[in-house]
Amino acid sequence: MKRRILVVDDEVNVRKALSTSLRKAGYDTKEAASGAEAMEQIGQYEPDVMLLDLRMPEMDGMETLRRLKQAKSAQPSVIMMTAYGSANDVMEAMRLGAYDYVQKPFDLTQVKQVVAKALQQPDAGDEEGTMRPSQEEQPDYPGYLVGLSPAMQEVYKLVGKVSMTRATVLIQGESGTGKELIARAIHNNSPRADQPLIPVNCGAIPEKLLESELFGYERGAFTGAVARKPGLFEAANGGTLFLDEVGELTPSLQVKLLRVLQERTLVRLGGVEPIPIDVRIIAATNRDLRERIRQELFREDLYYRLNVVPIQMPPLRERKEDIPLLIRHFLTRFGRETGKEDCFLSPAAVELLNAYHWPGNVRQLENTIERAVVLASGQAILPEHIRVHLEETRQTPDEAKEKRGLQFEDRTMKDIISEVEKEAITRALQREKGNRLRTAKRLGISRSALLYKMEMYEIDVSEE
Numbered sequence: 512m513k514r515r516i517l518v519v520d521d522e523v524n525v526r527k528a529l530s531t532s533l534r535k536a537g538y539d540t541k542e543a544a545s546g547a548e549a550m551e552q553i554g555q556y557e558p559d560v561m562l563l564d565l566r567m568p569e570m571d572g573m574e575t576l577r578r579l580k581q582a583k584s585a586q587p588s589v590i591m592m593t594a595y596g597s598a599n600d601v602m603e604a605m606r607l608g609a610y611d612y613v614q615k616p617f618d619l620t621q622v623k624q625v626v627a628k629a630l631q632q633p634d635a636g637d638e639e640g641t642m643r644p645s646q647e648e649q650p651d652y653p654g655y656l657v658g659l660s661p662a663m664q665e666v667y668k669l670v671g672k673v674s675m676t677r678a679t680v681l682i683q684g685e686s687g688t689g690k691e692l693i694a695r696a697i698h699n700n701s702p703r704a705d706q707p708l709i710p711v712n713c714g715a716i717p718e719k720l721l722e723s724e725l726f727g728y729e730r731g732a733f734t735g736a737v738a739r740k741p742g743l744f745e746a747a748n749g750g751t752l753f754l755d756e757v758g759e760l761t762p763s764l765q766v767k768l769l770r771v772l773q774e775r776t777l778v779r780l781g782g783v784e785p786i787p788i789d790v791r792i793i794a795a796t797n798r799d800l801r802e803r804i805r806q807e808l809f810r811e812d813l814y815y816r817l818n819v820v821p822i823q824m825p826p827l828r829e830r831k832e833d834i835p836l837l838i839r840h841f842l843t844r845f846g847r848e849t850g851k852e853d854c855f856l857s858p859a860a861v862e863l864l865n866a867y868h869w870p871g872n873v874r875q876l877e878n879t880i881e882r883a884v885v886l887a888s889g890q891a892i893l894p895e896h897i898r899v900h901l902e903e904t905r906q907t908p909d910e911a912k913e914k915r916g917l918q919f920e921d922r923t924m925k926d927i928i929s930e931v932e933k934e935a936i937t938r939a940l941q942r943e944k945g946n947r948l949r950t951a952k953r954l955g956i957s958r959s960a961l962l963y964k965m966e967m968y969e970i971d972v973s974e975e
Contacts, residue, residue, distance in 0.1 A: 513539040514630055517558035517587065519549040519575070521567045525615075529562060532619045533626065546570030550578060558587045560610075560629050562622070565593035565600060573600070576607050588629040592617070598656040598667050598696075605671025606700055612668060614659065656692055657840045658833030662825035666693065673820045674700040679772065681757075681817045682795040684824025687874030690795040691755060693822060697793060698751040706750030709743050713764075714756035717944075722764060723780055732781025744777050744788050751791045757817065758798035758809060761946075765810045772816045792817070806952060827869040827876065834865055837873060841880035849884055856883075856892045863894050867901055933968040936961070940972040 516538045518529045523544070530540040541556050543549040547570050549561065561579075565572040576589055591604045594615035601612050610629045613622060656667075673680055674697045682690045691710060698708040716724060723732075727742030744752060754760075760768065771777050772792065776785035794817045803809035827834070838856065846852045856864070860883075869875055883896040936954065943949040951961040964970075 513537065514560070515556060515558040516540045516626065517543060517549060517552060517556060517561045519543045519546065519561060519567075519572070520564040520592065521545060522564075525564070528619070529622065532623065536623050538626070546572065546575030546578075549575055550582070553579070553582070553587070560626050561587040561589050562626075563589055563591055563609075565591055565604075566595055573603060573607070576604065576609060580608050590622075590625055590629060598658070598663070601664060601667035602671040602674070602696060602700060605668050606674055607671075609671075612664065614664070656689070656696060657836050658830060659836065660825075660830035660833045662830045663833060666822060666824065669820070669822050670696050670700065673697060673822075675702065677791050679791070679817055679819045680793045680822060681800075681820070682793065682822045682824060683800075684795075684797065685826050685872055686797050687872030688824035688826060689873055690797075690824055691753065693824065694751075694753045694793045694795060698753075698791075701751070701791070703750050703791060707747055708751045708753060709747040710753040710755060711743055712755050714759035718761045718764065722767070725764075726767065726777050726779055728780035729782045732779070736781065739779075742777070742779065744771065744790055745786065747790045748788050749790075751793055754792065754794040756796060756798075757794040758796040758800055758803055760809075762810070765813050769810065769813045769816060772813075808949060808952065827872045831865065834876070835861075837876055838864060838880060841877055842884070845881045845884040851884055851887070851890070853890045854884055854887060854892060855890060857894070859894045860892050860897055863897060863901070929968070932964065933970065936964055936968065937970055937972065940965075940970065945972045 516533050518526050518533070518540060519542075520526045520529070521544055526542045526544070530542055533540050541552060541558070543552055545567055546563075549563070553561075563572045563575060567575075570578075572591055572593070576591070579586070579589065588610040589608070591600075591609050591612045592615060593600065593612075604612055611625050613625060670693060680694075680697060682693050684690055694710075695708060698704060711721075711725065713721065723740075723742070725742050725744055727740050727745060728736050730736055730739050754768075767777075771788070774785070775789070776787050778785055800809050800814050800818075804811045804814060838861070842854060842856065843852075846854050864876070864879070871878075879897055879901065883892045886896045887893070936950070939950045939953045940947075943953060947958055947961055951958045954961065956964075
């Protein structure tokens with residue numbers, strides 16, 4: 512028996528093209544020109560897959576999807592289609608239970624591949640395999656979740672799928688890619704949205720203070736603990752705790768976090784009674800945790816507890832098609848804040864921004880546009896308003912090589928090696944917050960050798 516596909520789109524040419532292509536691929540197809548017509552046909556036709564356009568008059572695709580998930584009729588796998596999608600649209604569609612999301616103009620081969628994958632799903636057409644929303648209104652996503660590149664579309668899909676669960680999420684990516692914004696989108700689109708989301712920067716707080724902040728303490732637990740204080744885990748009870756820079760946690764804190772994840776209880780410092788908690792954990796890092804596991808700096812069992820649902824944030828250089836959208840977004844925002852709503856980028860300035868490699872990612876682009884808007888004396892933002900800022904971070908490999916060559920001229924090999932070694936030890940100590948043992952492991956030398964070289968080079972980095 513042929514698998515049935517219902518094509519729903521108010522544009523007749525799109526319906527015909529899809530239907531013809533799918534029939535040639537061996538499927539049985541039926542068409543509907545509106546959401547209302549689609550709802551009438553589903554009970555009789557019982558499609559296995561529905562291709563559903565987002566933008567339609569009267570009942571749009573999102574409303575059709577909502578009604579479909581509330582209906583008692585057969586539940587086809589839904590593939591949303593649109594030429595005007597946004598981050599909110601993608602995440603909302605996935606949250607409501609859509610199987611996938613494709614953008615127009617699409618390649619018919621791509622559509623057939625997505626349909627084939629939807630039909631291979633073991634839960635296709637099974638209502639128990641769908642996710643239902645906790646509320647009807649569309650959530651408000653904060654920040655600049657701007658971009659419709661394929662890489663960001665995949666991120667939005669994952670956010671929509673995972674938000675309705677309590678699964679632990681690990682967001683990985685370079686600094687400035689927007690990891691915290693993704694964490695907030697997951698929380699705001701979840702059943703916990705009316706409960707607190709508490710962010711914690713694990714790399715910015717010393718170990719002892721971070722331990723008491725996370726787990727709380729009882730009176731008398733240490734000098735200065737004059738009263739009981741609940742920790743951030745308890746403050747986030749019923750909500751979400753966002754652990755940013757989780758790769759910076761010390762081994763002892765990693766053990767305690769692992770216990771909380773396993774047992775869903777915690778013990779305050781100085782306490783003995785376990786306290787049950789209901790907290791969703793979202794963690795983020797710009798470190799390669801697998802490499803840190805290899806270096807014995809991060810627990811492998813904790814990594815697998817955190818990495819239940821991984822989300823990889825793409826760097827801006829890998830989604831350059833999103834740069835124009837981001838530029839317009841930041842121009843509007845900073846133009847409104849500074850009273851320069853009519854400011855615009857000259858073509859030469861746009862070309863300069865598009866050609867740049869953006870090592871600081873979206874955060875760097877945001878800062879660059881803000882600076883340019885402030886510096887521009889008129890409406891036009893010219894290359895000179897942004898070039899100096901970009902040159903501060905721009906350095907090609909050849910330029911770096913040439914710079915090193917100038918630094919090493921007329922110097923002995925011993926002096927050069929000593930300077931490089933001193934800088935390497937200093938940087939490693941700073942990254943490990945002065946911890947000698949971890950620094951020695953990072954550098955691949957013994958602790959005694961590290962202490963000897965620190966004394967020889969007069970390096971003084973105090974341990975935090």
